Amino acid sequence: MSAEHLEHLFGLRGKVALVTGASSGLGIEFAQGLAMAGADVAVLARRLERLQEVAKQLETFGVRALPVAADVCDVTQIEAAVQQIHDTLGPIDILVNNAGVAPVGRAERHALAKWQQALDVNLTAVFTCCQQVGTQMIARGQGGRIINISSVLGEGANAVHHTVGYAATKGAVTNLTRQLAVEWAAHGITVNAIAPSWFPTEMTTDPRLGRVHESQQARMELFTPLGRLGQPGELLGAVIFLASPAASYVTGAILHVDGGWRAW
Numbered sequence: 001m002s003a004e005h006l007e008h009l010f011g012l013r014g015k016v017a018l019v020t021g022a023s024s025g026l027g028i029e030f031a032q033g034l035a036m037a038g039a040d041v042a043v044l045a046r047r048l049e050r051l052q053e054v055a056k057q058l059e060t061f062g063v064r065a066l067p068v069a070a071d072v073c074d075v076t077q078i079e080a081a082v083q084q085i086h087d088t089l090g091p092i093d094i095l096v097n098n099a100g101v102a103p104v105g106r107a108e109r110h111a112l113a114k115w116q117q118a119l120d121v122n123l124t125a126v127f128t129c130c131q132q133v134g135t136q137m138i139a140r141g142q143g144g145r146i147i148n149i150s151s152v153l154g155e156g157a158n159a160v161h162h163t164v165g166y167a168a169t170k171g172a173v174t175n176l177t178r179q180l181a182v183e184w185a186a187h188g189i190t191v192n193a194i195a196p197s198w199f200p201t202e203m204t205t206d207p208r209l210g211r212v213h214e215s216q217q218a219r220m221e222l223f224t225p226l227g228r229l230g231q232p233g234e235l236l237g238a239v240i241f242l243a244s245p246a247a248s249y250v251t252g253a254i255l256h257v258d259g260g261w262r263a264w
Ligand SMILES: NC(=O)c1ccc[n+]([C@@H]2O[C@H](COP(=O)([O-])OP(=O)(O)OC[C@H]3O[C@@H](n4cnc5c(N)ncnc54)[C@H](OP(=O)(O)O)[C@@H]3O)[C@@H](O)[C@H]2O)c1
Pocket: 020, 021, 022, 023, 024, 025, 026, 027, 044, 045, 046, 047, 048, 070, 071, 072, 073, 097, 098, 099, 100, 101, 121, 149, 150, 151, 152, 195, 196, 197, 198, 199, 200, 201, 202, 203, 204
């Protein structure tokens, strides 16, 4: 296949993307993937210094990058962020809802505050970001791409960690994705989700050890037909594909990137 064919299928030059939760972990990889394919990328989270470093790195791909400090739970901050991105990079063509939290605690004594935090960040903020950006996409009339970062736990329970709020909200994000795909298909907006299994990040690292806990890793590997955790770079193709012209007829899909976790 020629470079021209590849560009035609997967090229994102001239597109503007917003990736939430891009100050660490998977969000950085999603931003890198979109930048590699040629999109200008706004990276949003609360830790501005981290975002500034990420943005510098994205610029090495020859694209424009904009760090935006905002809390996804604050609708006013998201409104302002979307406006800032519009004024600086242009209207958003691709939204990746990646910001997330995974509060841990046994269900029977899970503090309501932790439950609420999972709901606020993992679900309500995904909806409000979709609403803010989706409204602009609808008004502009040129379609768009929304990619929600769910989890394999959107479709099954977590037998390794006690994360009741996380599992509940990821299940909701998976079905929110399908609902928006149906409602916004008429506007040419595709809405899909990526459902990763376990990738080492701040979220999955034991803060006391500074790495993934061995016993948890062994259990995760046991549940994974490919027998290992996800590695850096293994989500790049999924985000580029769903954002690209190649996926123009793909909507309402949940793309598992999970070493086969959901296959059995
Ligand atoms: N790692 C995995 O194995 C795995 C598996 C399946 C799904 N996922 C999903 O992938 C996504 C990224 O997770 P990760 O593993 O990369 O975790 P991570 O390294 O902890 O990153 C979480 C990101 O979310 C941002 N964030 C959290 N609360 C926020 C808020 N209120 N406002 C704005 N940004 C906020 C954080 O930035 P600030 O703290 O700077 O705000 C950070 O950039 C999550 O949705 C997670 O559920 C991860």
